[in-house]
Amino acid sequence: MRLFFTTLLFLVSHAIAEDGSQGWLRYAPVPNAPGPESVPSAIIALNATQSSPVFTAGEELQRGIEGILGKRLHLSATAGQSHSAIVVGTVDAYTNAYGDLKEAEDLETDGFFLSATLDKVVIVGQNERGALYGAFEYLSQLAQNNVTCEPLVYNPQAPIRWTNEWDNMDGSIERGYAGPSLFFRDGFVVDNTTRVAEYARLLASIRINGMIVNNVNANATLLSDRNVEGLGRLADAMRPYGVQLGISLNFASPNQTLGTFDPLDPKVDAWWANITNQIYNKVPDMAGYLVKANSEGQPGPLTYNRTLSDGANMFARAVNPHGGVVMFRAFVYDNHISPVNWTNDRANAQLEFFQHLDGNFDDNVVVQIKFGPIDFQVREPASPLFGSLRNTSTAIEVQITPEYLGQNCHLVYLAPQWKEILEFDMRSDNHSSKVKDIITGERFKRPLGGYAGVSGVGSNTTWLGSHIAMSNLYAFGRLAWDASLGSEAILQDWIRLTFGSNQDVLDTITDMSMKSWPAYENYSGNLGVQTLTDILYTHFGPNPASQDNNGWGQWTRADNVSIGMDRTVKNGTGNAGQYPPEIAQIYENLEQTPDNLLLWFHHVPYTQRLKSGKTVIQHFYDAHYEGAATAQTFVKQWKSLEGKIDKERFEHVLFRQTFQAGHSLVWRDSINQFYHNLSAIPDEAKRVGNHPYRIEAESMSLDGYKPYAVNPFHTASGYAAIVTTSNTTIGIATANVTFTTGMYDVAVNYYDLIGGKAKYQLEIGNRTVGRWTGDLEDKLGHAPSIYLDGHSATRITFQGVEVSQGERVRITGQADGIEPAPIDYISFLPPGIVD
Incomplete structure (x- = not known):
């Protein structure tokens, strides 16, 4: 009877269409899994407070095990006999109830210990959040029919693991592709926070511990009494999942009241201290502030000839008594630079604005650095600023919502790109200095550091606008916890949790996803030339000419003979010299620079030979055809999964893969035709401009x-x-x-x-x-x-x-x-x- 019930649940779960709202937390029955007797008969959650992540962990374990194994376990908050029970709680709570647990001695903040046997499961967190993380880990293993028997300690590699939500007060989302905001509507914080709690649950399951809920291009009206009250509601919804709320600030917020926002004016300092105290009164566990200043027209300390560190430290003083952190964005540049000057270079801005301030930031300030020197392009080198700030805590900023990379209408699995940056060795002081070790604080012995992921979730049940794009949110959380994980291994965990354990489904989605970033790079912009999109309009489709001859600095310097930014010290902008000497030597040298960054660092003729033997222009032609051809295969591959994935999600993804296949041809033809006309060099294969069908x-x-x-x-x-x-x-x-x-x-x-x-x-x-x-x-x-x-x-x-x-x-x-x-x-x- 038990086998029949489990099989029935499995069949029912695949007969009912899924809307994606549960993400990877579907808790679907697992075929060929051990029976309900494979788990203990009760759950003991060592905390009775409903807002506690430990209480949440108990309820999540109950919910998950019932879904996966069809067995509803009794849940108790009272410590009792721990044999044949799942015990979840903090180290302190467990020690008080059952005595010392020596295996948990090495736990760090947010870490957890997990030991699972048939009779007893012990999940102990260094804090309540860690206990919840351990519960989610155990359920993830159950859902993949892969429970680890060996007792293990899981510690995070970075203390800061936050998402940045670019939500606006009117309910819109900048670079969001999945409907209106979860947090704001018509200028105010929403009353109904049900969806906010559901999102916090997803984030907790991948061990994200903080969320900035509003756009970095912030609106001062967020600080009104009504909205500060609303922030308290949001925090209340997130607190049971251990996700701390943070907010972005408009630097000029005091101006309307004081007539100034000078960070060295005592009145301004006192104004921020006062408003910060009011917010912490409503949100006592607020994570802190995120600040974008003096970039793209935003106000900041430079308005008053103050330094960026002056501005950051003003906020740091305000949140310090409350244990808060200030994330200060390094995305500072002039968007009116002249393209006439050969040595002008937006890519130099991060170092020019921040390097001389190293050591001037308070200890609770973290400089948040975009992974590359420009702006979330399909390929950029790691920002040189990572290797330069040795006395300042830093975090890496990546974009989960693919603003320049298809806007979730094109499949682009981003973890391989992030891994490439994280594993890059800056070779500071001629020693190993991988980006992943710098941002954790380990390399330069800094107290803070970590990850910020621009998410873009909206009210759409798919969260990101695409079922298959959720792999990027999942991967961000997993890498923020442990950057040593492989992007394919992370992907396959997500596939099993999201679509089930069918081997064809696993193999097909793995193959499509791992090919997706190279394919998009091929048909959108390769050799380090950036994503050749329209930077003056929607950032979605092709328009290479829009990049040049304007003040935004995303230049390709393309003319009828040559292309690429000369960023050498010898003859160009000097950007190559911003890297530590071992890396600078590579990027300075045309022969040593990798082909995939050639046009990022060098201005060359279209006839320049690559290491492959092809010319730059022929590589462009070939790559765009190859990338678009790969996108065509995604449609056939996805169609092969019909009947192996529920109909609603199958048809949703098929629609988008069909669109991508067609739009990749628009990219292919547009880019090839543009450079064919510009260079007047024919395609050796006679494809460009030749369409006989x-x-x-x-x-x-x-x-x-x-x-x-x-x-x-x-x-x-x-x-x-x-x-x-x-x-x-x-x-x-x-x-x-x-x-x-x-x-x-x-x-x-x-x-x-x-x-x-x-x-x-x-x-x-x-x-x-x-x-x-x-x-x-x-x-x-x-x-x-x-x-x-x-x-x-x-x-x-x-x-x-x-x-x-x-x-x-x-x-x-x-x-x-x-x-x-x-x-x-x-x-x-x-x-x-x-x-």
Whole structure:
């Protein structure tokens, strides 16, 4: 009967569609797992306070074991006989109840000890949060049918493991792709904190201990009495999970009251001390503050000719009596630098602003450094600032929400990128100085340090807008705890917990995910040239020209002969010389610089030979074709999992993989066409600009449609598309099929703008092949566009269509709002061909 019940639970869990709200904490029954007798018969949680993480641990253990094994255990908060029980609590509580536990002597803050046998499970945390972490670890092992019998101590490598939520007071989220904020609505903190608690639960399960709940581009209204009261509600919801609340501050907040925000003015100092005391009165365990100052137009101490350390230390003094931490962002730069000056370089800003202040920051200040010198690009070298601040605590900032990397409409598993940075050896003082050891405080013997991950979760049940993107949030937590873990091993834990233990599912998602970052790099921007997106607009689609000749400093210095930033000391911006000597020597030398960072450090002709033997321009052509080809395989791979994953999540991911496959071709064609035109160097394989399977829309017979010159020109095949003659017109485009009679996949590339939902119909001969609506802005969540460009360009494909040579193909588009039913081209693709 027990086996039947467990099997029934397993079948039911796979019959019911899942919305993703449980993330990796599904607690689904595990096939072939030991029976309910494999766990003790009771749970003893050594804390009766409902806001205690230990109490939460007891309830989580009860919930998890019932879901995984179908057995509901009795839960008690009273210490009793510990045989045949799961005992969870702090070291002190366990010692008081059962005597010393010598194995737990080596526990550090937030650490835990776990020992699991059939008769007894002991989960002991150094503090209450550690006990909860231990409960989640035990449940993770149960859910993967891989309980570790050997007693083990688990200690974190870094004390600070925070997410940064870029939520705005109006409920929007900067660089968020999953709906409105969990925390704010219409200028105020939300009343209902249920979803906040659910998010804190997810974070606790991956051992995240702090959360900054508002945007670094902060609004002073957060400090109003009503909102400070609201912060108390948020903290109350998070406290049972051991996640401490923190907030971002607007540096100029005192200005409205005092007429100044000078950090050395005693009135300003007292103002911040007062407001900080008020906040801690409502949130006694607040983690601290995050400050963005003097960057991208934000106010800061430089306004008054004070130093950045003057500003940071003002906040440090305010939170110090309460045990708080100040995270001060190193993302400080002038966004109006002149591209005319060859030696100007935004990448130099971090070191120029902070290096001379090393040792001037109070001990409770942590300088939060973006992983690279620019801004979350598809590839950057590790920031040289990591190797330069030896007397200052530091933390690494990574972006879980992939602002420049597909905005969760493209699969990009980011852990391999983060691992590459964390494992990078700065060789400070000619000694091993890996980034992961610097940010923990170990290398330079600093008291604090750790990780900040820009998350972007929203009210969507998928949290990030994509089921499969949750691997990045999971991986961030795991690496923040232990950076020595492998990115593939972390991924596979997440797959088993999220989608189950089917080997085909595990192998397929592993293969797709591990290929995803290299593929995206190939078709978006390689050789260290940065992500070639539109930096002036949505940061989503291709537009390499937008990077140059403006004040933002994300330059490629591309002209018709050469490309790349010269960051050498010898002839360029000097950025290579910001690294410790052993590393600087490599980056200074063209021959020694790795190819994947060549254009980051060197300005070279398109004909420069790489170590592979290819020229730079031919590598560009080939890489963009290879990356887009890989994206096509993701669709087939995901389809192979039909029936092995619940229908709701299967179809959700398939929709996004299909979009990625089409959009990767937009990237491929756009970037290749741009540099082909710029350099006038042909593709050796004769692919660029040669599309024999396409019918360009502007070459078709048009009725109610007219040709339109797309800008940027390279985001349209043949530089042009068609649009309806007015926003109320129905347009018709027709042409004769010139291709040989046979079976084809018929693809239509069109533009899906926000501000309208045009309707389309495709007919061949007397048959309607398909109808669709331009409504991706409601389905994808990426930053949309109001223009015909690389952001709005997309593709729909109808598979297995019988086509006869000479038949009439007809596309009808009905404009809506500002969307004039735009069409770029139609492709007739023989089996196995991607144009």
